[in-house]
Amino acid sequence: MQIVPCPNCGAQIEFRSHASVLAVCEYCKTTVLKDAESVKNLGKMSDVLEDYSPIQIGTTGTFGGNAFTIIGRIQLRYSDGMWNEWYALFDNGKTAWLGDASGQYTLTTEIHANAQLPEFTALIPSHSYLINGQNYIAADVRTADCIGGQGELPFKIGQGWQAHVADLRSGRNFLTLDYSDSNQPQVYTGQAVSLDELKCQLLRDDDQVRTSAGKFKGKIEILACPHCGSSTQFLPGITTTIVCPSCHSQVDTSGPVSQILAAGERVEHVHTTLKLGAQATISGRQFQLIGLMQCSDNENTVWTEYLLHSPKAGFLWLIETTEGWARAIVLDEWPVWMQEDAAVLGKVPFHKLYRYPATVLFAAGAFNWRVGIGYRTEVVEFQGGQNKLAVEMTSSEITWSQSSPVSADQIRAWFGDAVVVNKTSTDENIKALSTKFIGLILALNLIPLLLSINTWIYVLIGGLAIYLPAKYLNSYFEEGNE
Template sequence: MQIVSCPSCGAEVQFKSHASVVAVCEYCRATVMKDADAVKDLGKMSSVLEDFTRIQIGTAGVLGGRNFTVVGRIQLKYSAGMWNEWFLMFDDAGTGWLGDSSGLYTATTEMEATGSLPAFDAIAPGQLYTINGQRFTASEKRVAQCIGGQGELPFRVGEGWQARVADFRAGGAFVTLDYSDGDVPALYNGVSVTLEDMNCQLLRDDEQIKASAGKYRGKLDALECPSCGTGIKYLPGVTTALVCPSCQAQLDAAGPKAQILAKGESVERVRTTIPLGSTAMIFNVQYQVIGAMVRTDDEGTAWTEYLLYNTRANFFWLVETSEGWSRSNVMTTWPQWLSTSSDRVELENATYNKLYDYPATVQWAAGAFNWRVAAGDVVHVFEFENGPTRLAAELTKEELTWSRSTKVSFDQLNAWFGNAMRADPLHKMPNEALPSTNVATKFLWWILGLNAIPLIFNFSGTFFYVVIAILAIYLPAKLFAPEKGKK
């Protein structure tokens, strides 16, 4: 360990790892760089947005039989969201990284590359590439900006520093190509992990998380939409991507003030079966519905997806369709998929046959999400089935993800959510009149018109009784039908 004085404020700054090049002073936020026997002040580093991560500087664990300690962090933001990269120091003096994104963790260590590697601009998610003799599928391609940091880091980094990275997967294997320093990338070998698998110690508990989450020079846990003034409540630190339920404006809550990213059309709130903010006790863990969106396919079929979150568990989705409900989880072990034109995939010695292949478009969204979402967003979906289990690949120009879903009975949902569940029809919009009322109205007017034809030529007192009979049927239906905009 090397201890130096901060050239900005004089406070003690520690370098625990010999591989660390810079450290962020915890008192004045100065970025301190080691330079031979001296230190330099590279300027102030922005504070990280305190999120719901359980990891902190000092967290320790075991990875591949090697003990490690977390000594630093950088926070990166890209067009669709943000994530943390934690710098690890191993007891054997080695170093590595722990990626922390939406409750999913990937541990990586640098390795030597053999053979040629693809150019960054040539990488496309969903395509196959050979890296160190093994075939991988490109899963993600990001250009991200550093928005904050803390602790020790192995390279010079500051506000505005840009990372260019591409991730690749093959089953449970994971590699990253880092092009941040130029056209020749650094290669990192990785694996998907959990905090429990790594036997992590000194994690933040729920009270620490609640006390600090969302703090960016002050706690931000409720705000008014800068576009329309609607009050928005959300879990600070879980995500910075918000969608106003009233005007559909996209909001970024990563700073002390919410910023409008894009204005949406003013629309009335969609009445979802599960209201935003509802809580459910699922397998002895309390989850909260933090976001909801309605998507449609190319034939106009609509379904609703609800995002659920707990501080000690990963995000997952509840999907409501006209056929029923299902629970969907993001997969860390991917199936074998030869190409996007293949009609089957292999996973854990089982074959899944292709069911559907269609574009899915977001029609409406509200609440908080672990990526930036807006009406009009389109992904291409490939669905595969084996018995009661379905696998789905969602592909865009920047990312490919896989999820696994299983059916959930309505009785089970009622047991989870209780009285929070609504019994309204799927995707019923506030201004929709009941179909039965519309049909009855048209039918009665048709009867009235049919009876009026002969009366034009042979008017009699019977016309009065026909009108009275029709009004006796029509008026009660009209009076007791739901008003527009109400449910």
Template structure:
């Protein structure tokens, strides 16, 4: 959701999502349009959700039995997103940093390095490095610029100040190497935390978060007749020609207003099962779908992922595949992964076996995400399974992330989103099911052949029941396999 001021009367107007191009003012009925420049990349490039953190200067809490207060903030922006570093002062006079990125938090304190640390250019996400005698996995590598400081800070910063940082993870342990002052990094160590675990108080309320996270920074226009100034009504998906009801003037199809509407229509033509802006109450917490994208693997299999956001809960994903739905939560505690070629990983003393490894490409993206998503983005996915749970590592040149997925029944999705759900439950089996079906078919063929050989020498009444039984098993599988291919 985005909030703007109506160009007609000044009242607040809400866009349903970051991908929406128009909204109608509830007070003066003016149709409000975004500017052409801000919607030109609809479907190819997402927006970045900004300033959605509940933390503020003055927030307090407890970490490791010590009380702290947030006294300052640095906001750092890199090519595809941003994060906050909040400066903490503890009751005993010590200080630290609260990292705040994509709804995940970590508290770190400066430490002295014991031994050599890796050079910035040598570090690659996904590889292991030794820091103070412990092995850590490189999680991300960023070159970012400071876009502003707030409150009390331990050093002077200004717009344009550049930070060069690397984050490393091991379980819940967190390490930051800060190369901003030169080749020898400053070392910060700590661990992942949650707002609830810190007993955080004096957080921003929902309305404050919505006002800043949903702020639209582009230009606005009213959909008025260029000839007489009368308002023009527009029905998305229905109105193909815009004609003024007062003077019958037609809106120029090549004009900026028509281009904005066409951009909105283009996004609407991608019919996802769940629309952007759809809301749901999940475990007592209100969530909104703020972003959606389609991804594809190297075999051409495509699926849809929806990003859900709440001012009161963490981000999470809903994935829709031919085989059904699943929920994915980003992990605060990482699995033990010896290297990218390992056949298993361990999390909470449980071993997950490798299931798949494949490249993934973004085909389409709309709405807002906690980083900038673009069509053509590629990364490598590693999946490990234990029962119905799946751990997924997504690796790019800049970042490694881990998530845990569990199945969600389509009936549950319908309960959450109600009338917002478009279409029925997926009917096509997943690729793994097709592979299993193909294996079953081959087994039945071998079984039939093995029975035919002795029957050739003992041809009698027993042959007919065996043949009928084998065909009864094989032909239905063959029929449903062909039906599945036709649906694809």
């Protein structure tokens, strides 16, 4: 361990890893570069945005029988969201990176790649690449800006530093190609992990996550939409994007000042079974509904997706369609995609059901990526027994999720009184049934009356006696729903 004074405030800065060349002063946020004989002040580093991550500097864990400690972090932002890279120091002196993106984690270490590697601009998500004798699928290819840093790091970063990275997957195996410094990338390999598997200790607790999410240290959280002033009353902290439920503006909250990304117009109230802020106990964990969106396909089929978050369990999706409910999670282990018509997860085969474009029609709440009206993905669904797989593809990213059916009774058991009955739909059903019933009665009465030529005037009077009350009732229902 090497201890040096901060050249700005004089506080002690510890370099625990010999590989570290940079550290961010905990007290004044000065970026300190460690040279062979001195330290240099590189200016202040932007503070990191406190997000939903339970990890912090000082978190410990084990991997492969070796203990590690988190000693640094960089926070990266791209066009659709942000993620953390935690710098881990093992007790044996080796280092690794713990990737942290929306509750999914990967642990990777740098290796030497012997093969010729593709150029950054040639990489395409969903395409297969042979690297070091193993086939990988490109999961995402993106350019990201460094927006903050903490602790000590093995390379120099600062304002304006960009990362050009591609992540590739094969089952649970993970590979990152980092083109940030040259056209010949640095190669990192590892696998998808969970915090439970890593036996992590000294994590932030639920209260710390809940009260700090979306905040900068020492600054006041902004909860008012800068476009219409409406308050986001459903959540005390957010990730990178809020879609205002009142005016539909998309608000970027990954910086110290909220900015409007796309000003929206006020929209009519959208009826959903679950509302923002609803809470549920699922598998013994407390979840809160933080975002919802309605989507449609090319056949105008509409469904609703609800994003839930738990400080302990991370993110969870509930999907409501005309066929019922489903519970979905984003997969750490990717299936093997057998050309176009089949996929295999573990040893379970799945056959292709549909391929369709999905477009967001409405969104409100907080999301862990940038979403708004018109956001579009290409979806392929697969069926295996009661479960389904779905692969969602954009020009820069591909993700896999698995869903299983959930009964409406189970939804009510989870959410209790928070489940909303759509009164408008109920009234319209009553109106439709009433109209059919009145029409049937009218037809039955007309049959014997029309057989008599001299009774047409009575038929007319009887018809008006039935029609006019029905017309009044329809008007009453319409006024009651306005």
